[in-house]
Amino acid sequence: MRPPLLEIAGVNKTFGKSRVLSDISFSVGEAEVVGFVGPNGAGKTTTMKIMCGLLRADSGTVSLAGFDLRRQPQDFLARVGVLIESPGMFPSLSAGDHLAYLGRVRGCHEPATIARTLAAVGLAADSRKPARQFSLGMKQRLGIAMAILHQPQLLILDEPMNGLDPSGMVKLRELVRSLCRDSGISVFISSHLLHEVEQVCDRVLFIREGRLLKHAEVSAGRLAEIAAVYVRTGDDAAACALLRAQSFIQEVNPLDRGIECRLPAECVPRLAELLVAARIPLCELGPRRTSLEQVYLTYYPEGGSQPIQ
Amino acid sequence: MPFVKTEFLHIYATRVPQACYLAITAACYLWVFQLYHVEKIATRMAPPNFFYAFSLLFFSTWKSLAFPVTVICCAASWMVVENQHGMIRVCCAQPVARWEYLVGKMLAILGHVVLMTLVYLGAQLGYVALYSGVRGFTSGQAATLGRFVLHQMVLVLALTWIAVSAASFRKTSGAAIVAACLAMIFLGFMTTLPHDVLSPRYVFMRLSVFPIGDLPNPFGHWRDFKADNPFRQIYSPLNFYLVMFITPLFFFLPALFHFTRRDITE
Numbered sequence: 001m002r003p004p005l006l007e008i009a010g011v012n013k014t015f016g017k018s019r020v021l022s023d024i025s026f027s028v029g030e031a032e033v034v035g036f037v038g039p040n041g042a043g044k045t046t047t048m049k050i051m052c053g054l055l056r057a058d059s060g061t062v063s064l065a066g067f068d069l070r071r072q073p074q075d076f077l078a079r080v081g082v083l084i085e086s087p088g089m090f091p092s093l094s095a096g097d098h099l100a101y102l103g104r105v106r107g108c109h110e111p112a113t114i115a116r117t118l119a120a121v122g123l124a125a126d127s128r129k130p131a132r133q134f135s136l137g138m139k140q141r142l143g144i145a146m147a148i149l150h151q152p153q154l155l156i157l158d159e160p161m162n163g164l165d166p167s168g169m170v171k172l173r174e175l176v177r178s179l180c181r182d183s184g185i186s187v188f189i190s191s192h193l194l195h196e197v198e199q200v201c202d203r204v205l206f207i208r209e210g211r212l213l214k215h216a217e218v219s220a221g222r223l224a225e226i227a228a229v230y231v232r233t234g235d236d237a238a239a240c241a242l243l244r245a246q247s248f249i250q251e252v253n254p255l256d257r258g259i260e261c262r263l264p265a266e267c268v269p270r271l272a273e274l275l276v277a278a279r280i281p282l283c284e285l286g287p288r289r290t291s292l293e294q295v296y297l298t299y300y301p302e303g304g305s306q307p308i309q
Numbered sequence: 310m311p312f313v314k315t316e317f318l319h320i321y322a323t324r325v326p327q328a329c330y331l332a333i334t335a336a337c338y339l340w341v342f343q344l345y346h347v348e349k350i351a352t353r354m355a356p357p358n359f360f361y362a363f364s365l366l367f368f369s370t371w372k373s374l375a376f377p378v379t380v381i382c383c384a385a386s387w388m389v390v391e392n393q394h395g396m397i398r399v400c401c402a403q404p405v406a407r408w409e410y411l412v413g414k415m416l417a418i419l420g421h422v423v424l425m426t427l428v429y430l431g432a433q434l435g436y437v438a439l440y441s442g443v444r445g446f447t448s449g450q451a452a453t454l455g456r457f458v459l460h461q462m463v464l465v466l467a468l469t470w471i472a473v474s475a476a477s478f479r480k481t482s483g484a485a486i487v488a489a490c491l492a493m494i495f496l497g498f499m500t501t502l503p504h505d506v507l508s509p510r511y512v513f514m515r516l517s518v519f520p521i522g523d524l525p526n527p528f529g530h531w532r533d534f535k536a537d538n539p540f541r542q543i544y545s546p547l548n549f550y551l552v553m554f555i556t557p558l559f560f561f562l563p564a565l566f567h568f569t570r571r572d573i574t575e
Contacts, residue, residue: 052402054573078404088395092323104315105403146399 003066005030005186006051006154011060013046013210020046021210024060028154028186033176035201036190037292039300043210044190045085048158051188052082064154078106081152083160087143091132095123095142098131099149106150113149121145122171136163144172148179155179157189161196169193173200198292206299213299229268230288232258234281242278243271260288312405312413317420320387326421329383333376333425334432340369341436358445360454363437364524367430368539371521376429377468383425384418384469385476385489392480392575407569415473415561422469426462453523460520460549467513467553471496474560477568480575492560510544513556519549 004027013021021043028034038044049055051062053073061068067075089098096114103109118124121141126134134142140163147155157176161169177200179185191197197204206213233239240259243252248270251262263271268285275282320326344350344366370376391397400410475492476485496513509515522542 049398049573054398054401056570056572074404074406076404077402080402082399082402084398084402086395088391088398090319090323090390090394090396093319097319097322101315101319102399102403104318105311105405107311 004028005032006064006188007061008047008051009061011047011050011057011062013043013050013055013057019210021050021057024207024210024212026205026212028188030153030186031180031184032203033180033187033189033201035197035204036188036207037192037194037197037204037296038190038207042207044207045158046210047207048082048084048156048188048190052080052084052156053077054084078150079153081147081150081155083140083143083147083156084158086162087139087146089131089134089139089142092130094128094130095134095145096127098142098146102146102149108150117145117149120148120175137165137168140164141168141172144175148185151183152185155185155187155189157187159191160189161191161193169196176200194292194296204292206296208299228260228262228288229271230255230258230260230284230286231271231275231282232284233275234283238278239275239280242274242280246271246274258284310409310413310416312410313416313420316414316417320417320421323390325383325387326424329379329425330428333379333429336375337366337370337429337432337436340366340373341433341440344369345440359437359441359443360446360450361525361527362441363434363454364521364540365527366433366437367524368521368527370429370433371518377465380422380425380465380469381472381489381493382486384422384472385485386482387418387421388414388473388476389479389482389485393482395575397573397575401573408565411477411565411568415470418473419466419469422465423462426465430458430461457520457523460523460546463550463553464517464520467557468493468517470557471513471560474557474564477564496556510548511552511555513552516544516549516552519544 006028008027009025011021011024012019024043024047036044036047046055050057051069053069053076061070062076063069064076064079067079069076090101093101095118099114099117100109103114115124115127118127121144123138123141123145126138131139131142140160144157144160147157155176160172164172173196176187176189180187189197189201231239231243236254236257236259240252240254243249243259243261248267249261249263251260253260261271272282272285350365391400401407403410405413471492472489475488479485479488499507499512500509500514502512518539519542521539524540526538526540528538528540
């Protein structure tokens, strides 16, 4: 088994007397997109700032590809791309100037690299426009361009979808997936837009009051992992009786409209064949999975202000 | 140090330095106009040649403090421009050591200050050459002028080094300028220290007119201006260089310690 790309172990952080992170430990694998979810003030940005060296953890270790952030910060940071909070930029410089500025520091300021990066985030046409004329969405995209300019191994994105319009969100989602798929870049992404996180992430971590919730890693629900399906037929009572008699179906729950079944994902086609063979009209058959929003509400009742019982 | 060139080009791209060059050249002309057209003093001093005229013009512009204040404000502002615009989060996440980033940024700013100082001195030399001509300017005076330029450059760089070190503790341009000015005021108050506490030869501000001592006294024919005037060097160049190097260190080392350890919370 390959070791994880990023490993965080036992990270603690206090600001004055306030403890903001307690014993944070998790890992991110290669070419994996991991979501980071929690209410405001839970410690998401603090964790991410520690991951890129902006804040110093009181204790604990952060390592990437074997490089320890405290002992080998240059080697660590050379492999990380960062967009923390709203992207900062110089108002008088253009998008191209910003990338050239960072490119000179990282040794990748060739015009072709800059042009390719701007094109990847859809800013090629605005490369000469001063940043002060950018909309919030354009600034966000420029921030992402600055983060991916040097082809990092790990991309840390803190609320990257803030300010993006729906088409911008779709493009960002595609960009993140393509970075992961085509370039093998791992992405660690925080967002309040749970639907977006659900669509883009392989795994989601939940944080609350500075603590990572145990057993909070959930699958974002790929089709292959479906364990529950929703069935609606022309005769739900007959269908229910038929399905209950089948040994490969673990659970059958009649609903007000339709039936919920729990069964192994590979058995879903057999269920459809069974209903068709019994001449029960099949009106609807689809995955019935727990949405990330439901999981979030389980972990953060009352929007995160109430403790979990 | 990749940040030296990067920061230098970044500051240049803001076009503030170019605006400063124009402003300095234009502002110097105000004194030229006053001296040559209003007071006609250059024609009345003895001997009325290039070197003496430059000495008079430089003394007038320097004692107004317009140039050092401009330099200090620009440098302090440039020092925190990343904090001001949130770019500090990006800059400090680059694979460059914090000390390297801070020193690189300071060197870039000092590079611009060198250019500003050259424009400041060059504009005045040009105006004087234009108005008084260069007749009577000897090679010995040229060597003295070169020494003066060197001393003046060292003084301005030391002032800037102190200003940017003080500014690096702050996070906005306004606060940085205030911090830099407070550092200057603190240095000014050091001139009131009793001589048995700190010898005056080690007080930075007492050496702020040291370079002028290289220039000839244009008021030499005025009896009251002979005994005690800034056109005399009472301390050695070695003492000058020592103070110009040691004093900024008192501001720079805490700034370095603070910056390399501080959390980037903005």
